[in-house]
Amino acid sequence: MNRKTLVLPAVVGLLAPVLAACGGSDSGSDGGDAIVVGTTDRFTATKDAPAPLDPAYAYDVGTWNILRQTVQTLMIQPKGEGDPVPEAAQSCSFTDSGNERYACKLRDGLKFSNGDKITAADVKYSIDRARAIKADSGVFALLSTIDTVETQGDNEVIFHLKTADATFPFKLSTPVAGIVNPDDYEKDKLRDGFDVDGSGPYTLHADVKNDEIVKATFTKNPNYKGVLKVNNSKVDMVSFADATKMGDALDKGDIDVMTRTMSPQQIQALSTKSGGSVDLVEMAGLEIRYLAFNTSAPTVKSKTVRQAIAQLINRGELVSKVYGTQAEPLYSMVPASITGHSNSFFNKYGDPSVAKAKALLTAAGITSPVKLTLHYTTDHYGPATKKEFEVLRQQLNDSGLFDVAIKGAPWETFVPAERKGEYDVFGMGWFPDFPDADNYLAPFLDKDNFLKSPYRNSTVINSLIPESRREADRVGAAKSLTEIQDAIAEDVPLLPLWQGKQYVASGDKVTGTAYALNSSSTLQLWELGRGVGG
CATH class of the missing domain: 3.90.76.10 (Dipeptide-binding Protein; Domain 1)
Incomplete structure (x- = not known):
């Protein structure tokens, strides 16, 4: 069959999928062999994170x-x-x-x-x-x-x-x-390892080697009662070391579906290929990338240094060189398709300018070049992350105002180091917990923020976040949400970079792929089935 691309467009405040190719979610079958899904996500238990799948701990x-x-x-x-x-x-x-x-x-x-x-x-x-x-x-x-x-x-x-x-x-x-059984989860202690017991649509069996899941088998739960229609009886999710190996497995038929994270090159090749047995689904996404600053660290403790970086970063060039049409420049922590979005960083800094950045540093008496290291994770956000940080390094160093090095680390060591405050500047992604502007702001700025950031803005915490949450009509929260975004642009504890689309690739006999991911990048395995491609 001819390969088809599905585009699921975003509408402000509402992201609704539109099917345009073979197989909808209702055309699958719950019989047959397990549907095999590939991912580059890694699931490890470590000394610092021994309970990765406990609902009271998991947060990625x-x-x-x-x-x-x-x-x-x-x-x-x-x-x-x-x-x-x-x-x-x-x-x-x-x-x-x-x-x-x-x-x-x-x-x-x-x-x-x-x-x-x-x-x-x-x-x-x-x-x-x-x-x-x-x-x-x-x-x-x-x-x-x-x-x-x-x-x-x-x-x-x-x-x-x-x-x-x-x-x-x-x-x-x-x-x-999530609802857990008190018999399986102690009241005051996390549950170590990879066992999960709940009442969702599937049960889990994890194949583990060297404290890492290599294959997760999801079997339809006969006791499940809820709103979900489960279109298959079993799904195997296989973790791959990189996107290339995952793509090879799809080409060989060893897996049926390829999810996050594909490389930009793979997506480009699939989107332009005119034939074959692999379908690509492109859908609106709410995933963002940003830089985070340890505002207590000597190198970036000065707000002026962070503002100078914000003045120099060229998002358009970054996206063009690394992601092409698969991402868009982002000038707020809140994506452009979410109600309450404001282009606060563009409003404050405009186009990139070395002259303006130099003036900021000079006025504050800061000697350049400012030396610092940008940290990134090598295996969590896809294979293009290293190139992204190479472009950021070049942009900052070409200004003559910074002397930047970059350093990568695997996710299992990156996260504990970040939480301990070992990184002055580091790159992160955010897949929303739910599609509301609050979820792109409060987790980073409120008390007990998940980055363990020392940055505190009492007006944001005590007034603006509570004000925004009082508005059941989210349009009515726009004023307080905009003020929060403006505060981020002024103080730069965070620096938004880009907003991405999301993709799923599958063999043409798999149905339901248009709904395999929702806008929050939630994997919905129950939507997958087997059927005749359209």
């Missing part, structure tokens, strides 16, 4: 994509995007006018995969556990607006919030709010 897109298949949440983001809908819950709603009391009733007959009945007490246990453990990943901060969790009988859970939080239903759709 890869581990969340395992948990979303296996651990059920009260709410879930719907297939066509939009506001979250009940999942383990039968119904959920705010029961007061101030968005401070949120009540959920559980579905009848909910069971864990082992057959144990799920009650409201299990929900309370799970969420209170994540809040109490306060893992150093910072994921517990998603639940920071909860004051107390109350149960009424076996089927009702009531959340009393400290302050109004219109985004709370979204937070209940994230894995940190």
